[in-house]
Amino acid sequence: MIPVNEPSLGIAESENVTECLRTGWISSAGRFIDEFERKWAAYCGKRYGIAVSNGTTALQLAVASLDLKAGDEVIMPSFTIISCALAVVYNRGVPVLVDSDQETWCMDVTQIEKKITSRTRAIMPVHIYGHPVDMDPVMDLARKYGLAVIEDAAEVHGAEYFTMRDTGDPAWRRCGSFGTVSCFSFYANKLITTGEGGMILTDSQPLAEKLRSLRNLCFQAQRRFVHEELGFNFRLTNLQAAIGLAQLQRIAQIVSRKRWMGQEYTKRLEDLHCLRLHREKSWARSVYWMYGVVLTEDSGMNATEFGRRLQDLGVETRPFFLGMHEQPVFRQGGLFLNERYPVTETLARQGLYLPSGLALTEEQLSRVCDAVHQVIP
C-alpha cells in the first residue's frame, strides 16, 4: 500500500530531542521553544511567534485574542476543517460561511462582502491543500470595514502569494504573513512537523503578549496564582519544538520536493478529462500539501467509489472535507439551516487526495498515476 502520507524525520531531529532528554528541558520552557518561535516567525515575515499545542488550539486562541462578544460573526469558507468553526463557536461567536472558488478550492473572495454585517468582527481565510487564498481582496475588505484577519495557514508552510498591495510594490509574500493573527499546524502530515503542534504569528506586541498569557493559564508575573482572565493550557513542549527546529532547517528542500511532486502529478494526470486538478494560479506558489483531484460529474463515479478502487490497487487516499454547513453537530445546534454551498458540496462528494508525503518516491508516484489511469476511463 502506498501511504497517503509519511513524515520525514532525520538525524538532526533525533539529536535535538536527545539534547532535551539529556538536559531535562522536556516541558514548555527551553531554548528550542524560543528559537522555533523566533525562526518560524522570521521565515514567514512576522514579528512574533507563539507556539501552541496544535493548529486547532492556535485558531481557538487567535479568536480568543480578539475578545468577541456573544453573537459576533467571523466569515470563513464552508470548505475547511471543523477547527475553524469550532474556534469561533468556543468563543461564543457565529461562523458565517461563503462557498469555495471552483479552481483554488479556497474561499470565493467575491462572496465575502455581501456577508458582512454590523456584527462581523473578522474574516478567516483558509489556504486549502497548499494553495493560497486570493489575499488582496480579503485584505482590502478587512481594511474597508475595520475587520481583523485570522489567517489559517495550517496547510501552506512556505507557500507564497503575489500581492499587488505591498507598500506600493508588487511582491511575493509567504502565507502566514498577512493575518492580524496567522495560525499554523505542525501535525505529522504537515510540511514541517513537531508531532502535534501549532503556532500563532502576529506583528502586534500587545496581541503577542495576550496570546502568551492565554496559552499559559493567564498566570500573572507578580502574583502568579491570581488570575484575572480565563486562560488555557495550550503550551507546546521543548521536545516538540526541538523536532520543529530541525525540520525548519530543511524547509527550502521540503518545499521544492513538494512543488516537484505537485507538478509531476499534474503533468501525468492532465490528460484525464474526468479529473479536475488543483492548478496553481499565476499569483500563487502552491506547496501542494496534499495533491487533490476532483472527479467531474460525467465520470459516473463519486470519490468514495474512486477511493475504494484505488485502495484495491494499493493506493491509499483521503476524502475531502465535508462542508461546515453539512456537519450534523452544527445543524443539530441550529447553525447553517437551509444554507447551500454548491461548490463545496461538489468538492466534498467528488474530491479526494492522493499519496503526497515527503517520502513518496518517483516510482511510487508513477504507480499512483498508473492506478488512477486504470480506474478512470
Ligand SMILES: Cc1ncc(COP(=O)(O)O)c(C=O)c1O
Ligand atoms: C486548514 C486547517 N486548519 C487547522 C487545522 C488543525 O490543525 P491540528 O490538526 O494541528 O489541530 C488543520 C489540520 O489539518 C487544517 O487543515
